[in-house]
Amino acid sequence: MENDGLAEEFSYPMSYREVIEVMHVHAFLVPLIIFVMSRILSMTGTGEGVKLTVYISAFIGTIMNLSGPYLTIYISRIFVISLTVSYVILGSCFIAFIFLPIGKMWSRKRAEETEYWL
Numbered sequence: 001m002e003n004d005g006l007a008e009e010f011s012y013p014m015s016y017r018e019v020i021e022v023m024h025v026h027a028f029l030v031p032l033i034i035f036v037m038s039r040i041l042s043m044t045g046t047g048e049g050v051k052l053t054v055y056i057s058a059f060i061g062t063i064m065n066l067s068g069p070y071l072t073i074y075i076s077r078i079f080v081i082s083l084t085v086s087y088v089i090l091g092s093c094f095i096a097f098i099f100l101p102i103g104k105m106w107s108r109k110r111a112e113e114t115e116y117w118l
Contacts, residue, residue, distance in 0.1 A: 037097035061089030
């Protein structure tokens with residue numbers, strides 16, 4: 001019987017006001033975090049093709065993530081799939097944003113062998 005109350009708690013859709021409250025924070029915070037992490041990645045010696053792929057993927061994932069709740073509520077429930085895909089895209093971009101700079105920073109190449117572009 002304890003699960004009945006829990007199931008009811010998660011079964012109702014969010015109201016327009018609740019969606020706005022959640023999206024207000026995410027609409028500013030997610031792009032800011034991606035901008036800062038993109039700037040850090042841009043200063044590494046990672047190949048330009050990899051950087052461009054991560055940047056474009058992060059942009060697409062952000063657009064999908066921010067539009068997903070509205071599309072799900074007001075257009076069709078099938079857009080839950082795009083919202084889930086956006087989490088996978090953003091998660092893999094964040095992994096790249098974190099581990100590519102760390103990998104380049106801790107690589108075994110000596111500082112004299114590394115080219116720096118300022």
